[in-house]
Amino acid sequence: MTRRISEQELVTELVRSLRRGPGAVFEVTGPPGSGRTAVVRRIADHVTAQGIRLISARASVFESDVDGVVLGRVMADLGAARNRSTSELCRVLLDAGPLVLVLDDAQWMDDSSVGWLRAVLRRIHRAPVAVVLTTAGLGTAAEDVLADLAGDCSVTAPPWYVVRLPGPAADEDWVTRTLHLLSEQDIRLLRAMAVCGGRFEWSLVRELADLDRVRADRATTRLRCLGLIAADEPGLTDGVARAVLAAMSDDQRGHLRSTAAVLGHRAALGFERMSAILAGAPPAGTAWARMVLQREARVLAAAGRTADAARLLVRALREPADEAARADLLVQLAQCELDHAPEAADRRLVEVLHMTGPALSRPRLRAADRLACRENFGVSRRAIETAIAHPGLAESEQEALRGLYWYVVSVAGEPDELGVPAVPTLPDSPADPVCQGTAAWRLARGGSGAAAAVALATRALAVRGPGPLTPRIAAADVMTWAAEYETALAGIEAVLVDGRRYDARVAVVEATLLRCSVLLRQRRVVEAAEDLAGVDAELPRSCWRPLLRARHLVLEVILLLAAGLVDEARQALARETATDVAQGLAHAWRAFARGLVELVAKPATAAGTFLECGRCLRDMGVANPAVLPWRFFAAMGWRAAGEVAHAEALLAEAHELAVRWGAPGALREALEFVDVVRGMPAGEAAGAFVAQLLPGLLARHPPALTGLLELTRG
Numbered sequence: 001m002t003r004r005i006s007e008q009e010l011v012t013e014l015v016r017s018l019r020r021g022p023g024a025v026f027e028v029t030g031p032p033g034s035g036r037t038a039v040v041r042r043i044a045d046h047v048t049a050q051g052i053r054l055i056s057a058r059a060s061v062f063e064s065d066v067d068g069v070v071l072g073r074v075m076a077d078l079g080a081a082r083n084r085s086t087s088e089l090c091r092v093l094l095d096a097g098p099l100v101l102v103l104d105d106a107q108w109m110d111d112s113s114v115g116w117l118r119a120v121l122r123r124i125h126r127a128p129v130a131v132v133l134t135t136a137g138l139g140t141a142a143e144d145v146l147a148d149l150a151g152d153c154s155v156t157a158p159p160w161y162v163v164r165l166p167g168p169a170a171d172e173d174w175v176t177r178t179l180h181l182l183s184e185q186d187i188r189l190l191r192a193m194a195v196c197g198g199r200f201e202w203s204l205v206r207e208l209a210d211l212d213r214v215r216a217d218r219a220t221t222r223l224r225c226l227g228l229i230a231a232d233e234p235g236l237t238d239g240v241a242r243a244v245l246a247a248m249s250d251d252q253r254g255h256l257r258s259t260a261a262v263l264g265h266r267a268a269l270g271f272e273r274m275s276a277i278l279a280g281a282p283p284a285g286t287a288w289a290r291m292v293l294q295r296e297a298r299v300l301a302a303a304g305r306t307a308d309a310a311r312l313l314v315r316a317l318r319e320p321a322d323e324a325a326r327a328d329l330l331v332q333l334a335q336c337e338l339d340h341a342p343e344a345a346d347r348r349l350v351e352v353l354h355m356t357g358p359a360l361s362r363p364r365l366r367a368a369d370r371l372a373c374r375e376n377f378g379v380s381r382r383a384i385e386t387a388i389a390h391p392g393l394a395e396s397e398q399e400a401l402r403g404l405y406w407y408v409v410s411v412a413g414e415p416d417e418l419g420v421p422a423v424p425t426l427p428d429s430p431a432d433p434v435c436q437g438t439a440a441w442r443l444a445r446g447g448s449g450a451a452a453a454v455a456l457a458t459r460a461l462a463v464r465g466p467g468p469l470t471p472r473i474a475a476a477d478v479m480t481w482a483a484e485y486e487t488a489l490a491g492i493e494a495v496l497v498d499g500r501r502y503d504a505r506v507a508v509v510e511a512t513l514l515r516c517s518v519l520l521r522q523r524r525v526v527e528a529a530e531d532l533a534g535v536d537a538e539l540p541r542s543c544w545r546p547l548l549r550a551r552h553l554v555l556e557v558i559l560l561l562a563a564g565l566v567d568e569a570r571q572a573l574a575r576e577t578a579t580d581v582a583q584g585l586a587h588a589w590r591a592f593a594r595g596l597v598e599l600v601a602k603p604a605t606a607a608g609t610f611l612e613c614g615r616c617l618r619d620m621g622v623a624n625p626a627v628l629p630w631r632f633f634a635a636m637g638w639r640a641a642g643e644v645a646h647a648e649a650l651l652a653e654a655h656e657l658a659v660r661w662g663a664p665g666a667l668r669e670a671l672e673f674v675d676v677v678r679g680m681p682a683g684e685a686a687g688a689f690v691a692q693l694l695p696g697l698l699a700r701h702p703p704a705l706t707g708l709l710e711l712t713r714g
Contacts, residue, residue, distance in 0.1 A: 002150050002160045007039060010163050011046050014130050018052065018098050023124030023158050027150065029135045030165030031226040032178045036134040039165070040104050043132060053099040059108035061181060064140075070103065070113035090119050098128035106133040109142040121149050124158045137225030138181065139218060167227035175243035178226060185211060189219045190228065190236070194244040195256045198235045199273035204263050205234070208256070257281035261289065271296045275312055283318045290319035294329060301336050301503065304537075310336040327352045327363035334370060335503045342543050346376050353387040361397045362466065366502070368404045369468035373506035375545035377412030381405065385422050396432065403435035403471055410442055411547075413584060413620045429456070436460040437471025444478040447623035450662040453478050461491035469495050469507040476514060481626040483665025485518050492518070505539045509548065512538060516555055529559055549576060550589035557593040561600060561694060569597050588616035592628055596694075599633060599640075603690045607637030607646070625657040626666045632673045639677065640686035651677060 005013060010026060017024040028039050040056075047054050057073040068082060071089065075082045080092045093101065103109070109117065117131075124131065135143055150160045168174050179187060192209035200208070206216045223229040228240050236244070245253060261281045264274050265288060275296035278289050293316035300309035313333040321329065334348035352360075352367035364387055371380040384405045388398060405423045426439045429452075437460035444453040457475035472495050479488035492515045499508040512535050519528040532555055541549070553576050560569035573594055595609035613630045625631060631654040638647035651674050658670035681689055 002162055004162050004164065007163050007165070010039070010161070011043060013161060014043065014047075014100065014132070015050060015052075017130055017159065018100070018128055021128050023097075023127055023129040023131070025121060025124070025150075025158050025160045026130065026132045026163070027135060027146070027160065028132065028163045028165065029137055031167040031228075032136055032181055033168040033174050034165040036136070036165060037104060039163070040102055040132065040134055043100070044102065047100050053096070054102065055093075055096075055099055056102040056104070058104040059106060059110075059113075059142075061105075061108045064108040064110055064142075066110055068110060068112040068116075070109050071116045074101065086116055086119050089116055090123055093120055094123060094127035094129055096129075100130045100132060102132045104134045105136070106146065107135045107138050107140045107143045111141070114142050114145050118145055118149060121158060122156065125156055136181070137222070139222035139225060172239075172243040172246055175228070175240055176247050178228070179244075179247055182222075183219075185209075185215055186219045186222055189216060190223060190240075190244050191248060191252070191256060192260075193229075193234070193236050194241040195253070195260050195277075197241060197276065199269070199276055200260070200264065201267070202234055204267055208260055208263060253280075254282045258284065265289075271299070279312060279315050283320075285320060287320070287325075290316045290321055290325070290329070293319075294332065297332065297336065298503075306336040306339045310340070322359075323355060323357050324359040324363065327355055327360050327367070331363055331366050331370065332503065334367075335505055338505055338543050339540055340543075342374075346371065346374060346379055349374075350379060350383045353383040356390050356392075358392060358394065361394060365397060365400055365404075365468055366466065366504075368401055369470050370504060370506070372404050372408050372468075372470045373504070373510065375411075375547050377408055380408045381412065384408065388423055399430070399432035400434040400468060402426065403430070403432060403438040404468060406435075407438040407441070407470060407474065410438075410445075410621075411585065428452075433460050433463045434468050434471045437475040440478045441471075441474035444481050444661075445622050445624050445627060447625070447657055447661050450482055450666075454482050454484065454663070458487070461487070461494070464494060465498065466502050469499055469504050469511075473507065473511055473514060476511075480514070480518055480521070481624055481661075481666060482663035483521075483626075483669060485522055488518050489515065506548070509535055509539050509544070510551075513548075513551055513555060520555075520558065525559070525562060528555075532556060532559060546586040547584075547589070550586040550593075554589050554593045557596055561596060566597070566600050570601075573597055583616055583619060585616070585620055585622075588613045588620070588628065591616065592630060592633075595630070595633060595637070599637060599690055600694055603637055603640035603687050605637070605641075607634045607641060607643070610634035610637060623657060624661055625654045625670060626661060626663070629654070629673065632677055635677045636680060636686070636690060639680050639682045640690065642683045644682050647677065 010028070014024070014026055028036050030036050044054055044056065055074055055077045057070050057077075059070050063069045072082050075089065075092065078092055078096055080089070082089070084092075103117070121131065133146065135146065137143070149157075150162070179190075182190070188209040189205075189211060192205050196205050196208065206213065209216065211219065220229060220234060227237060229235065230237050248256075257277060258281050261274070261277050261284055264277055271292055274292045278284065278293055283289070293312045297309040297312040297316070300306070300312070310333060313329060313336060316329055317326070317333075330348045330352050334345040337345040337348065349367040349371045352363055353371070355364070368384050368387060371383060374380065384401055388401045388405065402423055403426065406426055426435050426442070428439070430436055430439055436456045440453045440456035440460060443449050443456070457478040460471050460475035461479070463472060472491060476488045476491040476495065479485075479491065492511050495511040496508060496515075499505075499511060512531055516528045516531040519531065532552070535552070544552070553572065556572050557569045560566075560572060576590070591609055591613035595606050595613060598606040598609055610630045610633050613628065614634065617628060617630070622628075631650045635647040635650040638644070638650065654670060655674060658667045661667070676693075680686055680693075
């Protein structure tokens, strides 16, 4: 009967069995590298030290088909010839007792030696002989015979003790050594399992390994005994797949992965499993491979795993595609690379804009729109110029690109080279929706023609679908400056829906910030705070451009001050790294945020900061007082400094500009703000007044919240 013992009990039990008289069998089993040979050496040292005779022989995989090679070695040690009958050869060993017979790597014993050993073990119960076997659990014919003998429960069966050694860590070196001990069928199954990575059904794994069910089951048993396959399911243990793949050549891996991809496609496996196979396979040369990778990349990107999605899309670029399909793929890849490789994302979009052909209209417009959001103004302007110059463009596409071009130029504030516009300027009342949104925004920021600007913005916001989102956000800005808040919110909500549907991530962030502004103007402070808190989930702040960060900073500071958290607002300013550029819209927004904090802490010094904000806005051509109410807050600072005349001049200027803008709601709010500022005390008493007034004013008073009416693009 079989009994399992520990390695420490082995020597003690072996010596005890020899003293009792009847023989016994001790099997030390473990996968290659588990230390079986070291255990045998310790047994030999102990046995010889006790004065007990030791006969030792080792089988080899290279001699497993040499007839009687192990038996010959044993008989040579016993001083007997091998050319006798099996019973006589058994008697030679049994009569030589007491002794210990050690057979190392018994799984490789040849057939004749196995037959002789089986005869010995059936007679060993009558002689003081202990047999020590080491086996690797490879499922060889010799191990099958030993397993039958170990399971023999007859009266004459000798005691059978088993010591199981744990396998070593399945690192690359161990697997490589083990592979040399495996049959070709075992290796084929291992490689197929490593390539499939648990993604294929067992029948497909067998087909990939080119094994029928019987041979695959036998190979599985051997590999499981070695510890290469998990005990509970047909999957490779930790580290084995990596080591098996590393032991293969590049051509072997590529061929097997290509075959696996074809098998998976025929079996209609899911996109997740197929994309994992395709990611490491050579190009399949088919459209289905590209579409599988693109589809799974969308799923990963939606789950926030944009880097993993980008890797799949880079792999998809190696599959054949016409120009339009490749352009769509590049735009999708650019959106995924925003998180970790923004410069590469811009290059993908520029590449699309440099592509020609009438079928590229939609991806070209998407690429131009994404670039317009990126604040990389020089690159955007030149790339859109190049696209407009392509011959054979449809008039609708040319007009849309023209609108995006002038939007980028307006936000950047860059002068045209040599004073000659590279692209014709927009008409006062364009017919194209993209141009309408841009024209409305340019007209509104100049501070005149409210009715015309609102009409253009209304037509631009009526557009839905995958077209450019930048002009629609600009149109929502115009509605906000005109105090048409519900119309602005409806337009923003539509942009958010389309932006998420078509993966325009920067546009989604900008639309969310604009919605936060409108909510604050409507006194919905809690909802605005929730919007601001969730904006990082749309796009990590580490890849935001300066203007986007500055607009976020203004909102954050206003919400903190509205809650009375002055120290926290100061810390938010300190966290925001300022650029060395003392001009442009980003600088204006930072100055406005800094002025708000100074107005609470040191109101007498705040006027200068707000005037700096106004200087930048005027340099950019922003005259509309509803864009950023720096004049009102600067007037509060002047009153705190005792400069009432300066304060009155700014209030008069703000009132005049509001009248010129002509939006009734904006004019009403401006007048209410003028009343608030004029109600402030002048001089030192202004400090306490501002400290008490400002939190409530920012949280509840609509006119004060016109500071949240940022330019979504500038």
